[in-house]
Amino acid sequence: DGGITQSPKYLFRKEGQNVTLSCEQNLNHDAMYWYRQDPGQGLRLIYYSQIVNDFQKGDIAEGYSVSREKKESFPLTVTSAQKNPTAFYLCASRLYSKNIQYFGAGTRLSVL
Amino acid sequence: AQTVTQSQPEMSVQEAETVTLSCTYDTSENNYYLFWYKQPPSRQMILVIRQEAYKQQNATENRFSVNFQKAAKSFSLKISDSQLGDTAMYFCAFMKHEITQGAQKLVFGQGTRLTINP
Numbered sequence: 001d002g003g004i005t006q007s008p009k010y011l012f013r014k015e016g017q018n019v020t021l022s023c024e025q026n027l028n029h030d031a032m033y034w035y036r037q038d039p040g041q042g043l044r045l046i047y048y049s050q051i052v053n054d055f056q057k058g059d060i061a062e063g064y065s066v067s068r069e070k071k072e073s074f075p076l077t078v079t080s081a082q083k084n085p086t087a088f089y090l091c092a093s094r095l096y097s098k099n100i101q102y103f104g105a106g107t108r109l110s111v112l
Numbered sequence: 113a114q115t116v117t118q119s120q121p122e123m124s125v126q127e128a129e130t131v132t133l134s135c136t137y138d139t140s141e142n143n144y145y146l147f148w149y150k151q152p153p154s155r156q157m158i159l160v161i162r163q164e165a166y167k168q169q170n171a172t173e174n175r176f177s178v179n180f181q182k183a184a185k186s187f188s189l190k191i192s193d194s195q196l197g198d199t200a201m202y203f204c205a206f207m208k209h210e211i212t213q214g215a216q217k218l219v220f221g222q223g224t225r226l227t228i229n230p
Contacts, residue, residue, distance in 0.1 A: 031216075033217070033218075035218075040222065041222055041223075042116070042203055042205075042220030042221050042222045042223055043157075043203070043218070043220045044220075045217050045218070048217060058217065088155060090157060092157075092218075094216070099145050099162070099164075099207060099209075099216065100147075100159060100162060101218055102159070103149075103156065103157035103158075104156075105154070105155070105156050106155050106156070106157075
C-alpha cells in the first residue's frame, strides 16, 4: 500500500539526549513537512523540504534538525536544545500537481 | 502572516443531526486554498474537503459541504446526517498559493472537538 509511514509510534527521550523520528513515503511526493501538535493547539510547522538536499525552517524550528538525502525520507531530530519536546509529531507530504498535504499516523514523544 | 480562528472549542450533537463548524481566517492574499481536516481518536489527520479561493462554488463531498464567504473570510463546514464515526477533532487550515510550489505551507486553526452522541 502507498502511504506515509512514521516510526516509532511512541518515543521517550532522556534529558540531554537527541532522538530521531522517522518519516518515509512511497507516494513519490516531492515536498515533505514536519508539524508539531500540542494539546489545545493546532499544528505548527517545524521544517519543510521541497526537493532532495534542500530544506527550510518553519515557524518553530529551534531545537530541531532535519535531512533530506532521499526523496522518500525526511527524518526529524529533536535535539537537547529543544527544552519542551513533549508533543505529537506529524509528517506530511505533497505532490506538486495537487495542492493537498497527506499525513502520516504520527509519533508521540515524551520526556522521561 | 495568515491566521486561522475556530471559535468553537467543542460541539456535541445527536446522531443523524446536522452540525456546522465555524472557521474564519485573516489574509491579504487573493489566491489561496482552504481545507478541513479530521483527526479521530487514532490521531491520523484525514482530509475532509478542500476549497480553492478562486472558485465561487462551494465544495461538497458526500455528507460534507462548506459555506465559503470570501469577502467575509469565512469557511464553515456542514456535516449532514451525522454519524458516530464523525466524532473527531476538526481543523480548518489555510494554504497561500506560492510560486514555488513546495513552499506551500498549511496554517491551522486550534480545532473543534466534535462529539456525535447515539
